Amino acid sequence: MDSAVEAALRVQIMDWVLARAEANGGFLHRHELLGFRIDGRDLPLIDYSRGIRNPSEFTSTLSIVSSAAGPYDDTESDDGLLHYAYRKGDPFGGDNRKLRTAMDTGMPLILFRKEQANYLTPVMPVYVVDDEPERRQFLIALDEAFRFMGDVRHLAEPQRAYARRLAKQRLHQPAFRTRVLLAYETRCAVCTLRHGSLLDAAHIVPDSDPRGVPTTPNGLALCKIHHAAFDQHILGVTPDHRVQVRADVLAEVDGPMLRHGIQAMHGRALTLPRRAADRPDRELLAVRWEMFAGR
Template structure:
């Protein structure tokens, strides 16, 4: 069974493990190929979008091409051919998936080594002049409708849902990776107990984007306290605790886990381009002071 890292993203190790069909082990995808057909199948099983490892830095901020395409998509997702030859066998597999109305899995990379599976997804346009296809997720499919690609209205609805999920997942994965999987306040290193906290809520259209600099990795406890303005972080990265919590006396978790953080400096990513945006921190800290 596929297992998530945190949120709903899958580690590559789970995808590479595959599944058992009869007596054979079948892979879900290939590390070397974006368009994948297992030897045991006649048609394509999956496609994937890879997020490069941090060495290239292209997965930070809005530099990732797939993110830019996702932002402007309205009813389908563009997926590039392999190379420049439309008649390459792998590209013809995509044409076969469209002609056969074949449901496939789209493993969308949200961080290095982490993928969101989108299923069922259908190839609804094969365009050799643009060297690309259009992929359309379907919101719901059962045995009776699995071989029926979504209509126009279904495509728009499904893509809205997928975009929200992908934005949330990519934001979480990238922020947690920037902080090396540790809570910036307590140092807790357990991936299943940390979140990516927004500095400016995503409801703010101007500054609430899922930019890595709009996030801080926090344990679920500290994330909840931060969202409730019971914890504040100033532009110099110092931790502030609301008077409401400081006046409470109720066990070691409160005393050590929250109140004991007052005045400390949060743990920061090693590289400057990953650190919290000072402008966002200042705006959010003003909100904390008003709440206090």
């Protein structure tokens, strides 16, 4: 396939992935990716059994899948880069050859992070920026700028800090959203709204706090209005999972949004995840409750 045609096709694919992920709440189901069609033909966006997708007509890898067992597994060091192991077999042939071509040509890839079986969070575009044969791995960056930074194995500290910041914004935060929304079955914990595109993953303890790690027990699935109300301390949650609305807001007289969207939530019990391990941590809720009660 001509490189210009391939590049244009990748743009079409990424636009579709982005639109589907936004509609779902930030993630896609495996069957959506396997069933993708374009121009009247099938073009699966992930492989059925491997963690890499190399369509036969493409010169470079289209997508890779990274499985995660924790919030920070994608970066194996503090460099903010993804360390992606060679595929089995010939280190200079097969799947590895197309990854190497992506490095040489600068062709963008899609990274799908698998948070749990069948659900994947897209991170795109990403770029193969280095090849480490001695470690049998490629280095993959979240910004094309790293292709032009020289030796990415020995980045200056400002560049490393930038890479870590990107990893937090483009990798960890979307993955956190996926985990939380899936735990809450894509519904707001306060009002049970089920439109994924209108839901966020709210940190109980903010991520600026050392305790504010991007794990499900530190998260609540909230619709955008309740997320904003939670962040503005208009709405709080007690350690025993009850919604409380600030007294002065309860006393206000306004329109139906305030009455039904905020005031009617006062005293309501949160809708919690089925799995006990995914439910909000009571100690973290207590920390956040103190912030709300002190207002």
